[in-house]
Amino acid sequence: MNVKVCENEKELQDAFSVRRTVFIDEQNVPEEEEIDQFEKDAVHFVSYQEGTPVAAGRFRVVDGFGKVERICVLKEARNTGAGKAIMREIESYAQTKSLHKLKLNAQTHAIPFYAGLGYEIVSEEFLDAGIPHKTMLKKI
Template sequence: MGKKQTEVFVANTEQQLEDVYRVRREVFVNEQGVPESIEIDDKEIDAVHFIVYVHNVPVGAGRFRMLEEVAKVERVCVLQEYRKHGVGALLMEKMEDVAKQKGVTKLSLNAQTHAEDFYKKAGYQTVSNTFYDAGILHVRMEKELKNNSCI
């Protein structure tokens, strides 16, 4: 999956938001068995949503919410057949870029333990013991964002 055929957007249109929810529903509800009442929550309106397309097909999604100068990364997912092809890494890069533009100095997330290595490769550090969320084992992770401005 080359970068040219893969595009990551901040989901601003009604269609893009529909695609975000479709991908999340497929991964979290259908694949992992998370109840939809938990997966779609009251924080959707406060979040910046992201959608990944490969050849115009929605295949990945995520969101973050601003908590002062920290952005909480949530609901990061990629459809099963598109995993291990760099889609998730591109999604995380775009989320970081947008967070930096908003003045964010730190990202935090709760990672499913099977995805902990993915986030470590993206520069996150584990900062908690394991815990359950929606019946799935997680760890809390954080990443400091460096300011790219020149002095």
């Protein structure tokens, strides 16, 4: 598993490819909601398995929090550690920016995954792109 901060157009397109497959194709999120106005302000991450992009995520600083967003893993790479690897890399990146609180909006089915990484639920359920979510926080 090789997780990278996207440093060039190819790596960025690899991250977008994973996001399109998971969110747009698999979960039917409209493309205009998935690829949004924050792409240029975000730091993007992509994970490769034997040279193939299998996971992605992005990170922004919002209201003093490190905001973890768009975490996704291709179906065939789930339960391989790809999601944890992306999260570890994002958390390490946040620490280099002296951020000590991370926030994310988890799809409710993914809450056990994030809870296992130390995130705690801090909101009621809400819909984002028609999918139930809860906000979670972690101090690092």
